[in-house]
Amino acid sequence: MGESRNAAPGIRTDGFGCGHSDAVYIDTNRILDSCRDKDCFENVRVYLSDIGQEMIDHASSVRAKCAEVVDTCISVSPMNFNRGFYQINVRIFVRMEFETCVGGKAQCVDGLAVVEKSVILFGGEGHVRIFRSKAQNGPCCDGYNADRICDDNLPQAVFEVADPVVLSARIVEKCSCQIVPSSCGCGCCCCTCTGDIPENVMHCLGGTVCVSDDVEHLLLVALGFFSVIRMERPAQFLVSATEYCVPEKECVFAEDDDPCAAFRRMAFPVEQFCPPSAAVSPHRRDDDRERGHLCSDGARRS
Numbered sequence: 001m002g003e004s005r006n007a008a009p010g011i012r013t014d015g016f017g018c019g020h021s022d023a024v025y026i027d028t029n030r031i032l033d034s035c036r037d038k039d040c041f042e043n044v045r046v047y048l049s050d051i052g053q054e055m056i057d058h059a060s061s062v063r064a065k066c067a068e069v070v071d072t073c074i075s076v077s078p079m080n081f082n083r084g085f086y087q088i089n090v091r092i093f094v095r096m097e098f099e100t101c102v103g104g105k106a107q108c109v110d111g112l113a114v115v116e117k118s119v120i121l122f123g124g125e126g127h128v129r130i131f132r133s134k135a136q137n138g139p140c141c142d143g144y145n146a147d148r149i150c151d152d153n154l155p156q157a158v159f160e161v162a163d164p165v166v167l168s169a170r171i172v173e174k175c176s177c178q179i180v181p182s183s184c185g186c187g188c189c190c191c192t193c194t195g196d197i198p199e200n201v202m203h204c205l206g207g208t209v210c211v212s213d214d215v216e217h218l219l220l221v222a223l224g225f226f227s228v229i230r231m232e233r234p235a236q237f238l239v240s241a242t243e244y245c246v247p248e249k250e251c252v253f254a255e256d257d258d259p260c261a262a263f264r265r266m267a268f269p270v271e272q273f274c275p276p277s278a279a280v281s282p283h284r285r286d287d288d289r290e291r292g293h294l295c296s297d298g299a300r301r302s
Contacts, residue, residue: 024241027234032155033122034230039115040167046096046111046219047197053210055109056171057217059100064166064221065108067096071201076157079120086123088157088229091116093197094164095204096221110205113221114197123155123231130234160228167222174216 048056056062073091094113099106202209 029232030235039225041115042222049205052109064169065097093201126153155231165224
């Protein structure tokens with residue numbers, strides 16, 4: 001019978017020595033390819049609720065207050081003529097808040113914008129299927145269960161995005177939308193192509209999305225996105241690790257009786273009053289900080 005143990009070199013078996021460094025095996029995801037992007041989407045239609053659409057139809061002006069990404073839909077498909085590369089399609093759902101002027105009064109309106117982007121990244125090739133045990137699995141096999149399949153030879157796409165920048169917001173009449181290109185690829189922004197919007201995203205509007213063809217005006221925005229996309233696959237590595245040690249720092253509770261004493265123990269936020277200059281190297285700033293100098297425009301103060 002073959003040896004079933006596969007200990008890494010340096011693995012300790014005698015106690016829990018604090019701070020001792022060992023080589024251990026870990027199972028994690030390996031980044032095979034990644035890219036960063038700066039996208040600008042123009043003439044994106046904002047979908048509104050029935051009440052919000054009525055406000056836009058009677059509004060004289062509109063101003064965007066904030067925007068946030070509430071959900072994404074990511075799909076990965078292999079390239080037929082380029083082995084190892086995959087196309088990643090990302091649909092981004094953005095909840096937006098606007099301030100409109102209706103009858104001389106300011107009114108707040110919530111809207112939902114949907115944009116899509118596609119990239120091609122290297123994801124490698126996988127030839128195995130990975131199965132993992134679950135707590136409900138007993139000692140006997142209970143037949144085929146599709147939920148036990150963890151990896152079906154497709155890499156995992158990870159999408160990181162900051163909240164979008166609203167570059168512009170304007171109200172256009174429905175009759176003029178023929179000259180406005182559509183952001184959803186359906187030929188005209190007047191169409192009611194809400195797409196496959198998840199139910200949880202619909203709830204962000206606080207009502208049903210208005211898809212009536214009797215609307216008089218459309219709300220269009222321009223959005224800017226900063227994002228990073230990466231492709232990952234499971235991998236095993238041998239790394240150097242240090243055993244966890246009980247921390248020496250004790251927990252400190254706030255003293256409600258003397259708030260000024262707690263304030264005096266806080267460090268002075270030097271960085272807030274001395275922004276780093278591009279002409280000063282990081283090593284120079286570290287040296288000045290250790291000597292207690294405050295800098296202004298890169299000049300040292302003795």
